[in-house]
Amino acid sequence: MNEYTEGEVQQLLTEDPRTAEQGIRVVRTDDGVVLVGEVESPERCAQIESVLHEAFPGLKVRCDLGVTRVGVPQEVEQI
Amino acid sequence: MSSGVRVAAVGDVHVDRDVVGRYRPALEELGDKADVLLLAGDLTRHGTADEAHCVAEEFGNLAVPVVAVLGNHDYHSDEVHLVTKILEDGGITVLEQSSTVLDVRGTRLGIAGAKGFGGGFAGKCASEFGEPETKAFIHHTRDVSNGLAAALQAVECDVRVALMHYSPVPDTLVGEPLEIYPFLGSYLLAQAVDSAPTALAVHGHAHAGTERGATPGGVKVRNVAHPVIKQAYNVYELTP
Ligand SMILES: [Fe+2]
Numbered sequence: 001m002n003e004y005t006e007g008e009v010q011q012l013l014t015e016d017p018r019t020a021e022q023g024i025r026v027v028r029t030d031d032g033v034v035l036v037g038e039v040e041s042p043e044r045c046a047q048i049e050s051v052l053h054e055a056f057p058g059l060k061v062r063c064d065l066g067v068t069r070v071g072v073p074q075e076v077e078q079i
Numbered sequence: 080m081s082s083g084v085r086v087a088a089v090g091d092v093h094v095d096r097d098v099v100g101r102y103r104p105a106l107e108e109l110g111d112k113a114d115v116l117l118l119a120g121d122l123t124r125h126g127t128a129d130e131a132h133c134v135a136e137e138f139g140n141l142a143v144p145v146v147a148v149l150g151n152h153d154y155h156s157d158e159v160h161l162v163t164k165i166l167e168d169g170g171i172t173v174l175e176q177s178s179t180v181l182d183v184r185g186t187r188l189g190i191a192g193a194k195g196f197g198g199g200f201a202g203k204c205a206s207e208f209g210e211p212e213t214k215a216f217i218h219h220t221r222d223v224s225n226g227l228a229a230a231l232q233a234v235e236c237d238v239r240v241a242l243m244h245y246s247p248v249p250d251t252l253v254g255e256p257l258e259i260y261p262f263l264g265s266y267l268l269a270q271a272v273d274s275a276p277t278a279l280a281v282h283g284h285a286h287a288g289t290e291r292g293a294t295p296g297g298v299k300v301r302n303v304a305h306p307v308i309k310q311a312y313n314v315y316e317l318t319p
């Protein structure tokens with residue numbers, strides 16, 4: 001994939017209302033792209049993958065996306 | 080029981096129907112952990128009324144007061160007034176170049192908030208010069224920063240917190256590509272923070288940034304974007 005495709009992928013992730021993600025890193029590989037980052041729900045990982053498959057049918061997309069944890073903090077920072 | 084004021088904070092929760100319920104177990108423990116919860120903008124995905132209702136459902140009716148600013152995502156659908164009203168009806172105080180004071184066991188905690196905006200950092204930033212589009216961009220940053228400064232200076236309290244979505248300093252952006260720093264914050268916000276005796280400045284927006292930094296005036300800055308803190312909220316204790 002070339003640099004222009006990388007640009008289009010980045011814009012699509014932000015501007016498509018089904019994804020609306022600005023915080024995902026698009027890493028170019030020889031035969032496609034790896035998406036790295038965190039989202040707020042498991043549904044969003046699947047949605048991102050399907051939006052990219054739809055827009056770039058020939059592109060090999062590998063998702064390395066995680067769902068951000070929502071644990072209770074154990075520490076307090078003194079300011 | 081500690082004597083300081085405990086401030087819980089998280090930003091960039093980007094709530095939609097699919098997120099409702101996820102934060103709730105951690106939020107139910109807030110009463111034991113903190114005295115207030117700050118939400119540092121990007122509460123929704125697209126800034127719709129529907130999503131605002133989801134935010135009110137998830138972050139409303141807690142054991143502590145909730146104070147928020149909006150982020151760029153919350154502006155996306157051009158329904159800021161409606162979104163603000165839904166949040167306020169849900170019991171969430173929404174600040175924009177304004178402030179609120181909470182009584183925490185006799186200590187007056189003042190919180191001044193504004194969305195903020197981009198432009199970049201001292202010596203490497205855009206200016207109000209040239210095309211109208213460029214002027215408008217920086218004019219907005221200046222406007223919001225001046226409004227934040229005025230709100231911080233005016234609030235009468237014992238301990239003062241600045242709440243923003245965009246970053247006042249580059250320190251907390253480390254991890255983001257350098258090329259996009261001008262879209263992540265402005266040093267004019269730091270100048271606003273430093274114009275009053277501020278104890279802590281909290282922001283979000285930089286999902287790939289770093290938690291800790293400080294303004295040139297020495298005010299501690301914390302990036303509480305959810306993907307940065309990787310838990311439901313962080314807690315900071317301030318001693319007046
Ligand atoms: Fe965000």
Ligand SMILES: [Fe+2]
Pocket residue numbers: 121150151152244283284285
């Ligand atoms: Fe944002």
